[in-house]
Amino acid sequence: MKTSIATVSISGELPDKLAAIAAAGFDGVEIFENDFLAFDGSPADVGKMVRDHGLEITLFQPFRDFEGMPEPHRARTFDRAERKFDIMQQLGTDLLLVCSNISPISLGGVDRAAADFHELGERAGKRGLKVGYEALAWGRHISDHRDAWEIVRRADHPNIGLILDSFHTLSRKIDINSIRSIPKEKIFIVQLADAPLIDMDLLYWSRHFRNMPGEGDLPVAEFTRAIAETGYDGYFSLEIFNDQFRGGNANAIAVDGYRSLIYLGDQVRRSPGAGSLTVAPMPERAEIKEIGFIEFAAADEEAAELIATLKTLGFRKTTTHRSKQVDLYRQGDIRVLVNTDEGGFAGASYAVHGSSAYAVALVVDDAKRALERAVALNAEPFSQPVAPGEVEMPAIRGVGGGLVYLLDDKTDLGRIWDIDFVPVTEDSGVESAGLRRVDHIAQTMPYEEMLTWVLFYTSIFEAGKTPIVDIIDPAGVVRSQVVENVSGALRITLNGAENRRTLAGHFIAETFGSGVQHLAFDTDDIFATAAALRRNGFRALHISPNYYDDVEARFGLDPELTERLRAENILYDRDEHGEFFQLYSPTYGEGFFFEIVERRGYRGYGAANAIFRIAALKKHLRPEGLPKIIG
Amino acid sequence: MKTSIATVSISGELPDKLAAIAAAGFDGVEIFENDFLAFDGSPADVGKMVRDHGLEITLFQPFRDFEGMPEPHRARTFDRAERKFDIMQQLGTDLLLVCSNISPISLGGVDRAAADFHELGERAGKRGLKVGYEALAWGRHISDHRDAWEIVRRADHPNIGLILDSFHTLSRKIDINSIRSIPKEKIFIVQLADAPLIDMDLLYWSRHFRNMPGEGDLPVAEFTRAIAETGYDGYFSLEIFNDQFRGGNANAIAVDGYRSLIYLGDQVRRSPGAGSLTVAPMPERAEIKEIGFIEFAAADEEAAELIATLKTLGFRKTTTHRSKQVDLYRQGDIRVLVNTDEGGFAGASYAVHGSSAYAVALVVDDAKRALERAVALNAEPFSQPVAPGEVEMPAIRGVGGGLVYLLDDKTDLGRIWDIDFVPVTEDSGVESAGLRRVDHIAQTMPYEEMLTWVLFYTSIFEAGKTPIVDIIDPAGVVRSQVVENVSGALRITLNGAENRRTLAGHFIAETFGSGVQHLAFDTDDIFATAAALRRNGFRALHISPNYYDDVEARFGLDPELTERLRAENILYDRDEHGEFFQLYSPTYGEGFFFEIVERRGYRGYGAANAIFRIAALKKHLRPEGLPKIIG
Known part of the structure; x- marks a missing residue:
């Protein structure tokens, strides 16, 4: 699966965006025109900067209000396209995104649009460039990928193809089965975005509420599955307009985007018929069987207050760690660890965040495979030294400053309580609260x-x-x-x-x-x-x-x-x-x-x-x- | 014009809300049930607290899913209403807001609803209470005030009336002329809210985007005019659901709300036929003829940098203040004052905010009347001592930390330059930039x-x-x-x-x-x-x-x-x-x-x-x- 993201999806200036996109692991990037225009460097400089990051420019966009223009606008529109072709050649990208016309002066008619695209294809072809046509959900005459495809088909030019965008298709609830009949070589690129289901004006929804596949409510995996079944093996590119993302942390948003694509690829890979979409195989999503324990880092009076509270809640100290200052408080199947050790992650967490429930252990069907999947999805594995003979617990860092331990009962991880801990007998003076x-x-x-x-x-x-x-x-x-x-x-x-x-x-x-x-x-x-x-x-x-x-x-x-x-x-x-x-x-x-x-x-x-x-x-x-x- | 606001419109806990509402000048307050329920005091305590603030409780709300319920729900709904009547009597309010039913099990039918309201009117009447019916724009069977009015008319009970809400009527673009035929005594209260024009699901729009009359795009003044023409002289009450307001400063939002009502009343008062709506008369909105000057407070190197910049922009120092360290830089009709005086508001502003364009002078048709209007709208007048013989300029505080001077040429204010300032001849060494x-x-x-x-x-x-x-x-x-x-x-x-x-x-x-x-x-x-x-x-x-x-x-x-x-x-x-x-x-x-x-x-x-x-x-x-x- 070749991954890409549009520069408009994340915050910052162009160099910052490219650095974040490359660091997150993407293969390619869509150059959004405004990001390029605001940058004080030549198209060739931008192209070099992109390639120095090991990225490919997947397309240049958007080119608006092209097809169906009456003269003299039509001629000017073609001139405008030639200027963009100049830039693309200097940038080093061969694909221009043309979105369906929203101009009130544009004329309808599939054949007229097809003729315009045929001519554009001729011009692009002379330069070795390609043009992809995308139906905006709010296009004036064309707002459905099926109509855009009909125009591309009639344009009948090797340098003219279709661009599919999950938001535009799914927001209008267009039957995604219609994608399965499009020849893969006519799909020039696929853009992906999700969104929460809120009934509102499509343009407003698109401009402010898009999010990463899997973060919203649209059936983006179904859409991608239909694409994959065509045999399409090109880029999947995120194009996300979101006010929070624009103001957010560029690195974090890029990492989310990459994760969303990998996860999507993994979902689709498992579907029959999606053979063309190659994704590194990873274990299935881990099934969580129970919360293994919750561990607090605490010290001094705060630790005393926490322990006193746990006792009033009916918890009793049942075991204590062999080599660290960690006690287990238990009630029913609930295990709460109180870690007052100054060393290790707990001690460091306490130093930074004060007392907190800094770690949660999840009991899964297979801890090793869960860790493997998490790492494949760019989660950060975590380990810290343990005393000889003690159990090493697989773990990943959570999104905040916490830890997520992954335990199972297939290995000796389930026996942590027997190996690392020793029983204590202490009369807590309280009764169980059930x-x-x-x-x-x-x-x-x-x-x-x-x-x-x-x-x-x-x-x-x-x-x-x-x-x-x-x-x-x-x-x-x-x-x-x-x-x-x-x-x-x-x-x-x-x-x-x-x-x-x-x-x-x-x-x-x-x-x-x-x-x-x-x-x-x-x-x-x-x-x-x-x-x-x-x-x-x-x-x-x-x-x-x-x-x-x-x-x-x-x-x-x-x-x-x-x-x-x-x-x-x-x-x-x-x-x-x-x-x-x-x-x-x-x-x-x-x-x-x-x-x-x-x-x-x-x-x-x-x-x-x-x-x-x-x-x-x-x-x-x-x-x-x-x-x-x-x- | 009797002013009221629902507690849900502003942020904070109930006592904070009431304090802010009273301080802003409102006459009454709608008690939103959740604010009351979360408060740890009896209904009588709440009633006393409200009255101690000099406020009246205009209504208790909302009572949902009342009319058209099938048995056994219907009987339980009446029981529920009796419990709310209990609370209202302890609170000391006589009006309950019933909004149109959204329950999927509710039954339609105007006569069924009217019969339910007639019975509710009987029960309310025994306690000296009243019930107002409001059509929610997304009500299941009733979503139009004209239908709600038909139900109220058929309920034919003195204790049952209509509640009109500008958002519900205007969001559905219902003809406001239909309000003019409703007898004023059947309008139990009027709620007002504005909203920006964004096409989206009505409930989502209402819950998140409402704002104060005049802040949005709905024709709230037209709506209010129609109400006033009925002869209605009861409360106009703000009911604003807005995420920003919920998280904002309660005092500031309450002040905005009060200002929006006074401004609305002033607009409507000027209409023929709106005689019943009494508002203290105030001058018309001031017409601004030009920007009189912009004044910077600055000191030291910052002042020097500002002056150097003004000179490169082609400004020349033309006059200087007789008694203060204030110089006028001029070009064309632009006047920029640079105030380096440590005293007065400028000095105080500099101390707090650093160099800034802290004051703007607006030349209006009549400065005295402009100030009078601003004060009537709760703007804060400003004055500071001037030296004997110098001109005192009317001013108000801006929304932030700045000042707005109000100048005109009818009085000697226009002559400020002749009286307070003396000409200087200085070769700036720069040419005018036009x-x-x-x-x-x-x-x-x-x-x-x-x-x-x-x-x-x-x-x-x-x-x-x-x-x-x-x-x-x-x-x-x-x-x-x-x-x-x-x-x-x-x-x-x-x-x-x-x-x-x-x-x-x-x-x-x-x-x-x-x-x-x-x-x-x-x-x-x-x-x-x-x-x-x-x-x-x-x-x-x-x-x-x-x-x-x-x-x-x-x-x-x-x-x-x-x-x-x-x-x-x-x-x-x-x-x-x-x-x-x-x-x-x-x-x-x-x-x-x-x-x-x-x-x-x-x-x-x-x-x-x-x-x-x-x-x-x-x-x-x-x-x-x-x-x-x-x-």
């Missing part, structure tokens, strides 16, 4: 990085994503999206914060690192758990009584149940699958907290309750100096 | 504050606004909107920056204050000006040669003209009215610069050239440490 397993892990990040996290998880692991929902914090909107697998073993809620006065924004401004802001544990009986927690001295987050009046009216609850909810500060929700109960801790430090949930068939995450628990959680931040909203 | 007048003033602000500036200028002065256009900076998108009057005497380009790595974002992060980032001067002959500037030692901003090849091809320019443009680094644009020429200085300090333009009928601002001049301008910032985009 917590069974990790329900979900909530990670917070700046909103503009949320798509990076989504792509990271869903490309490496067998998991899907839910639509983005808006969570209302009193100080602003937080976007929330869930990555989850079918079994429910993996459930990660991602919260993209737009300003630092929100609870989420405050947390990342102050600590960030792994981004783990809260952990939700599952119980089979929230009321029994609440009672046990109370006896352990746990103080639940206080919820406004007004909430309970509404919940009772809204769901038609038995007043007795409402009373129990209110007494224990338990939040309630319901969907078509069942009921949901949530109990929160106050916040610790800069906004970390625990949640306890009981699911009676319910599949969501209590988004409707978020505004109430956030308002309550923020009260605990105030004294520590959360910036006031007013003023 | 600059005639101020073409436009460019102000930069954080994007989320741009609407505040638009409303400030357009409500006080006779001016319109253009649609927002996206300006592409290599480091991100900058939104640009122009406030201008018909004569062209007032032209202000507002640039809303979203991140500080853009040229605009860098400027406001480092200096802000008045936000004046560049001044554009007008010439009748850009080539003559360019030649004179060269002779004066002015160095124009270097533009990439690539730009000129494209401009020649794009506009079909005579190669000789292109060569002259290229030689002088002049940018070119054209619209249906004529040609445009632009010449830039490099940036000074943190990103301030000058522009020189020649308009040959052209009406725009060269937005298509922005990407090229921004890339060039940023090169001059680099050495001073603009954060790198990459990394």
Whole structure:
């Protein structure tokens, strides 16, 4: 699979863009005209700079408002094309992208357009250049790739071909099967972009909301599969217009883009009939069976506070590490490690980010293969020295500052507890609260990085994503999206914060690192758990009584149940699958907290309750100096 | 005009919201249920808090999915309503907003809905409460206020009335004339919101893009006029869902909201037939005749650099202030004051913001009336002591940290130059560059504050606004909107920056204050000006040669003209009215610069050239440490 990306897709000036694109691993780059025009160097300089980066220029674009122009505009348009051909020859690229005409003075007619393209093909051919025609979804006369293809067919010129763009085809819901009848040699290049499904004006949607394949909701893999079945083996090139990407980190966006293409190629490679699309084989997406452990790096009073909180939650210290200052606290299938060692990654993480849940271990079907896939998708492998005889755990760096360990039970990795740890007997003085397993892990990040996290998880692991929902914090909107697998073993809620006065924004401004802001544990009986927690001295987050009046009216609850909810500060929700109960801790430090949930068939995450628990959680931040909203 | 705003319109927790709403001058507040539910106090507490602020609760909302429910849902819906009535009585409000049903299980039928409302009216009436019905633009069966009105009419109950909302009516382009036949006593309240014209899903548009009347593109004044003609004299209440407002400064947003209502009332008051809408009369919007002067506060080397630059631009010092260190530099009708006085507002501004064009004087038809109007619209008047015999200039504070002086020629204000200033004779050693007048003033602000500036200028002065256009900076998108009057005497380009790595974002992060980032001067002959500037030692901003090849091809320019443009680094644009020429200085300090333009009928601002001049301008910032985009 030959990979390319348009310079317009990422932020920066042309040299910065090219450096980021080359570093991310792309083979080629589309030179977007404005990036070239703003650059203070000749076309030949740009061409050299591109080739010095080991990149090929896949095309020069866009050439607008070409076909169907009445005279005298028509003649001028051809002159204009000749000037672009001059530049292309100096740049060192042979393909010009012509997008369908949007000019109000342009004339319709397939034959007229075909004749124009035939003549353009003649002119291009004399210079050894080619022209590809792309149907813009909002083109004046041509807005469907099937019509563009008919024009290319009638132009009947070897130097004239078709350019397909997933956004233009999929945004108009054009049958992608129509691609399968196009001869591969007439497809000059394929552009790819995804987008979230929001019903709006196509041009506005395209200009502001495009994102990388796999980050949105369009069936880009289906589209690519249809392309591959034609036998097409040319470039797949990303052309993404996105306000966040324009203002984002060029390197990070380029890495995302490359990952999205590799992941797409991998999906398509597995399809029957897609033989022409060659991608380095990699293991399938890893299936996550459970959360192996969550490890905190902490020190001093913060470690003491964390351990005290874990105890009130009913956790007991069961084992301790042979050679490091790491203790395992356990309850049900939940394992929480508290690492107070000053050395290693944990110590370094603590030094930079303060106390945090810096590492999450995922138990997968095959850790070695999971690591292999992650690395094939450009995730960064991680290892650190272990004492002789101790288990080396495969790991990758997460998107933020955290670690993701990959464990399985096929190798001795599953036996880490037996080898590296020794049992302790300690009377914690608390009773179990009946917590069974990790329900979900909530990670917070700046909103503009949320798509990076989504792509990271869903490309490496067998998991899907839910639509983005808006969570209302009193100080602003937080976007929330869930990555989850079918079994429910993996459930990660991602919260993209737009300003630092929100609870989420405050947390990342102050600590960030792994981004783990809260952990939700599952119980089979929230009321029994609440009672046990109370006896352990746990103080639940206080919820406004007004909430309970509404919940009772809204769901038609038995007043007795409402009373129990209110007494224990338990939040309630319901969907078509069942009921949901949530109990929160106050916040610790800069906004970390625990949640306890009981699911009676319910599949969501209590988004409707978020505004109430956030308002309550923020009260605990105030004294520590959360910036006031007013003023 | 009785003013109200829904708590959902601004950021913060309930007490913060109420404080901001009361401080801004509103008479009433809609309690949005979630704000109430998240608040840890009883309904009576909330009611008291509202009344302690001198506010009235105009309504409680929203009550969803009421009408047309099949049993057993119907009975539960009535129970739910009774619970809300309980809360309303404790809150101390008599109006409940019911929005049209969106539930998939709801049944249609005007008579069924009318019967439901009749019964609800009976129940409300027993408690002395009222219910208003609002057609959501995306309601399942009812999405048009005319249908909602038919249901209210058939419900035929004194406690059931209609709620009109400008967004729901105008977003669906429903004929507003249909409002004029509704009896005023059946309109229980009127909600107002504006929005930019973007074609998208109505719910998505409503939830994210609403803004204050006058900030968007909907004909809210026409809508309000129709309401006023019914004789309606109740509350006009803002209900604005906007992501920026949710994350913004509550006080500033509330002030904007109040200003938008007063301005709206003033517009409507002037219409024949709108007698019922009483608003304190204020002078009409001030007509701006010219830019009187622009005043810089500067000191030391920065002042010297500014003066040296003004001289290379062909300005000459013509007069100096009698009692302050203020010199007037003049060319054509352009007056630039350089204030190096340590005292007064200029000195204070310099101390806080560094060198900047901190004040702009607008020459209006009647300065006293302009000031009166500005104050009526809650602008803050400004004055500082002047020496005996000197002219006191009326002024208001701008939205940022700057000042706006209001001058006219009816009073002695026009004679300021004769009274406060004395002529100097100084050989500047430079020749005039033929600059005639101020073409436009460019102000930069954080994007989320741009609407505040638009409303400030357009409500006080006779001016319109253009649609927002996206300006592409290599480091991100900058939104640009122009406030201008018909004569062209007032032209202000507002640039809303979203991140500080853009040229605009860098400027406001480092200096802000008045936000004046560049001044554009007008010439009748850009080539003559360019030649004179060269002779004066002015160095124009270097533009990439690539730009000129494209401009020649794009506009079909005579190669000789292109060569002259290229030689002088002049940018070119054209619209249906004529040609445009632009010449830039490099940036000074943190990103301030000058522009020189020649308009040959052209009406725009060269937005298509922005990407090229921004890339060039940023090169001059680099050495001073603009954060790198990459990394």
